[in-house]
Amino acid sequence: MTDLWDGISRAIWMVLSVDANLLEITLRSLQVTLTALIVASAIALPLAAFLSVRRFRLRRSVIALLNALMGLPPVVVGLVVYILLSRSGPLGVLGLLFTPTAMVIAQVIIIVPLIASIAHQSLRDLWAEYHDLLISMNVSQWQKITTLLWDARRALLTAALAGFGRAIGEVGAIMIVGGNIDNATRVLTTAIALETGKGDFALALGLGFVLIALAVLVNLAIHWLGRTEREGRW
DSSP, X not given: OHHHHHHHHHHHHHXXXXXXXXXXXXXXXXXXXXXXXXXXXXXXXXXXXHHHXXXXXXXXXXXXXXXXXXXXXXXXXXXXXXXXHSTTSTTGGGOOTTSHHHHHHHXXXXXXXHHHHHHHHHHHHHHHHHHHHHHHTTOOHHHHHHHHHHHTHHHHHHXXXXXXXXXXXXXXXXXXXXXXXXXXXXXXXXXXXXXXXXXXXXXXXXXXXXXXXXXXXXXXXXXXXHHHHHHHHO
8 A cells, every 4th residue: 555655646746846757658659649640630521521521322331331430440450551661561662660650640540430420410411501501602512511611610629639538548559550669669558558568667657747738638628628619599
């Protein structure tokens, strides 16, 4: 019990004193996750808008596939990306395995279906309101998409934050493709797993506190954005 309280007190001190190792790992986590979020949002949001305004033969199948991929096991994503980026894989010549870029690729694959599915639900409802107006104005498909994306920006930000929350807490795929290399690919989740195995509970708890704080901030932001979105409709 004494060791536990000692670890907690040391962890709190590390956070308050902005420990250099803890700060480095946190900044790397944010860099990887934010990069993945930007790339994933650039793919998922236009895709969600396109699925809302365009009717085509396999539309329902694509939407169903996106919804199904929301539950895609991250370790499977990590395995697939590892095979693709390994020396014997088709993209092995790029030398991306065990780099932050490989971690970004894995996170993008994981969160694109999540962001696209959440965004599509909001954009579908908005399109039902805008359909007659935009059709009567005889605007292009691209103008329809950009109009929906702009007017639903708060809801889309909520979808992006949900993707960030999923990505920042990911460990399985990141461990596989990143290798948890010190000063290179070690992030919050993989460092927590490593330090717990080593018995360094102070650092593990300190990293855990930071991860919890980020998760809480993201959820508060989602709650606030959702409330302001509802208030804006009244």
